[in-house]
Amino acid sequence: MDDFFNNWVVQVRKGVLEHRVLRSLAERERYAYELVREMAAAPGLGLSEGTLYPLMSRLRLNGLVASRLEESTxxxxxxxxxxxxxxRQTLAAMDHFLGELNRPEGPKREGGSR
Amino acid sequence: MTQWTQPALALAHRILENHRRRFEAEGADAAEVVADLHAHLDREVERLALSVVTEEDVRRILAAVDPALLDHLPAEGTPISTSDAEPLPVPTSVPPVGPASTPVPSAAPGFVATLFFALLGVLLPLVTVVFEWQQRLCASELFEPFPTGFHIAAVLWVPAAVAVALLRLHSGNTAASAWLRRSVGIAAGIAAFYAVLLLPFQPFAAIGVLYFGIGLLPMSPLISWIVLWRIGSRLAKAAKAGGAPVRRIWPYGLAAFLALWGAMVPETLTQIWARRVAAETEPRPGAALRALRLFGSESALLRACYGSGAQVQRFLGLPTVGEEDARAIYFRVTGKAFNEVRPPLSPMKGAGRGLFREFEWDSDLGGETVGGLASGLSLQSSRIDAMAHAADGWGYTEWTFEFRNDHEGSAREARAILQLPAGGVVSRVTLWVNGEEREAAFAGRAEVRKAYQEVAVIQRRDPILVTTAGPDRVLMQCFPVQQGGGVMRVRVGFTAPLLTLPGSQVAFLWPRIADRNFAVRDSLRHHAWLEIPDGVPDAAVGWDRDAERSQALHASASQAEFERRLSPIRLGRVPANGGGWVKEDRGTEPAWLRRTLEPVPIRGVGRVAVVIDGGMRGAPLAKVVRQAFEKADSTTAPGRFSLWFARDGFRRWPKDRELPDASSVAGAIASWPESFVGGHDPFPALEAAWNWAAGSTNGLVLWIHATQPLTFPTSAGLAQRLERAGVRGPRILDVTDLAVPDRVLESLPASPLLQRMPRVDSLAEDLSRLLWELDGSPTRLAWKIERKVEDPGSPAGPQTSRHVARLWAFEEVHRLLALRRKADAVALASVWQLVTPVTGAVVLETKEQFERNGLSAIDPATAPGVVPEPETWALLLVGATVVLWQAGRRRRKG
Incomplete structure (x- = not known):
């Protein structure tokens, strides 16, 4: 049972991680290092910082996030x-889907609205 | 500052590159992820405050980032299997230390390159700036490189930017220095600006360097630009290696380049407009003059007055406005004389030869105008000794000037227009040569000027020349005041009638400097002393009475006090029986002369034309005139008055309407709808007003004006009318507030119809007195000269000073001139040693110079002085007796 549960947790984390990142960026623009450290420190996610950089790059390539460089002294x-x-649209769809998923009677429909 | 060991750098590189494929497999941009992880590594090093980063540190940090990163790490030296591995990035810290066997690729130039960059990019620009500061070579030969402080700051930016960039490149701390790259870009724009300006001279400079080893300085901007370009490239390389974005810096360079050109736009436009104005022939202002008045740069116009500025035009080889035209336009735009304000010295005037190399050439030397302020020349001391005699109605004043020239390179000519009391005539001119006094020769105006020009301008010896400059004014010029602190001491003595005031009073008036080409230092004091042998003067503002000598007053006044606060001295009532006799034995017909104060009937004044200066400085005068006319109680007569404004031609106000009385003139001034702007040619207005006033007998033109520093070709019409009128025609009475430059009357022929209103009190009071005399007084007191020809012996009564004879001779010269007997006028003025419209005075250094020019200096014994002349002693005794008698009478009464 433990193996099964651990495997399930890993799957859930993978699914939830993008949502967490998008949710965090929806609040305000974030500095990559700060974002990565914040996500890595989030309880329950159990992620390493190294995992997050490829994720961010992937989100950028998918057009969900944009990055910019700012000079530092x-x-x-x-x-x-x-x-x-x-x-932002994707995040809204994700929110809607998760809301529906958690309803006692279950989701009204399958998939997102994108 | 953190330092990375070479193995640590290599390990970090190996670890991250090892995972490229994994990152790609995860759908990420591998290069981006590797760069992000590098940046993360740097941030961790910074957070942990590591001073030296070792392999162990790299392992520890990357393990914390993601333990999987350390999996399957290839051995050192094994090629990484990724085909698109990036070159080893350089972290933001300094180059590695420790057991590195190969140096990290660095953007820092090597020793030789650094030396070249420092020499050509820092030292050469600095040497160029210092050289220009000291020698002003570019400014005097090519163009002014530093027209504003902004340009100086810009030029100094270049060596500063190169120096800082070199230091940062060598410290390795460059990756994040975007501001440094921008600063280099700006410096490159500045260098490019000067390189372009100097582009036409580069071939000559190159030839100079190749063949003579000189001429590197003009190439300095171009060389600096090349250095900056190379340094900019290295900074970009360093930034790229450090993972920082490399943005373009040329927009910053372009902005600096355009800003420096932009700083010249006002001057360039001013020059273009000024050229157009100079080409205009109509007195009414064209669009160019209006544009200059609205948007022109006053400082650019001032530079043009001294033949400098106009960088863009000079660079493009376009014509610039001439100095004379610029001076006229400066007046038409600002209403000021160009030499009233400090010359437009470069911002680099502070020290070195720069200060003294400004305006080397005095284009007015030996001429008949005062011209521009001569740098280095100042009035070092001023002493005025005067004596007045109330009973005879004369005052004699000697004004001693000491000029000093601190200019290092050039001798200077000191020039000034002196305003004498009304009716005054110069009767003595003295020059000190090697401590000895030399007296002047008095001869025809052209002769003395020719002698002066030959001796002063050509031979560069010591002369002084004094000639008239319109009614009651003389132009004094002396040359050379030697450079390097040379001092020239001169004295001008003049005899003047005392001014008559209502109530049988007379007043002694002081001379003024109306225009000058030398500075008057703030610390200078004019020391004035007045002796009145035959009376006790009234106390006056600014004057002290000597405790020991009640017949003397003295004052020590700054230039401003002297101009505005020293009031005339009222000498009380004049005895009715007149003064003493003096023998006129120098003319063709010996006679005895005596001055008496007598009431003369005032001829009813006909039409009165009031002409007001419509220039910028005419506004306060118009206000004073309006107040004086409001208070005046003039006779009402249809068509008695008319009002004119000298403004872009002339304007009559109200249009084509005559005014019946003084109060209607005041009302018309109050309703004048136009603004007072710029400066204007007054001749069209004066001529129109004169023609109108000539419609009645004994007309009067009241010409009320501020500074008039120009002559105008439009004077010909009025000059002709004055000459043809002789003594019959409207008088032109010149009214000003202070003694100001006035070339209007100067440019008209000598005529008894041209007069200046004597200034005794405030302008409002003097105008009120004048208006009262127009109508309110049937008679006024005037000095009359009694002349006895038939009696060969001495008439009864005391004998007096020869100043009485000088004043008679001066009047006689004018009478002869009115009769067109110029030769007789010259002869009489010469024997009586007077400076008149037809004669002048010149002091030359040696007897040979006098003889070569057909002149002879006067016998010093015949020169007047403030020590009473022999004839005066007898009179003094009489005066002293009167004073003692009055004192005794008061004591008996008391």
């Missing part, structure tokens, strides 16, 4: 992520 340029309008 104390080190390398800082990379900032922000949610694109497309990312």
């Amino acid at each position: 104390s080190g390398p340029a800082r990379k900032y992520y922000t949610l694109t309008p497309e990312g």
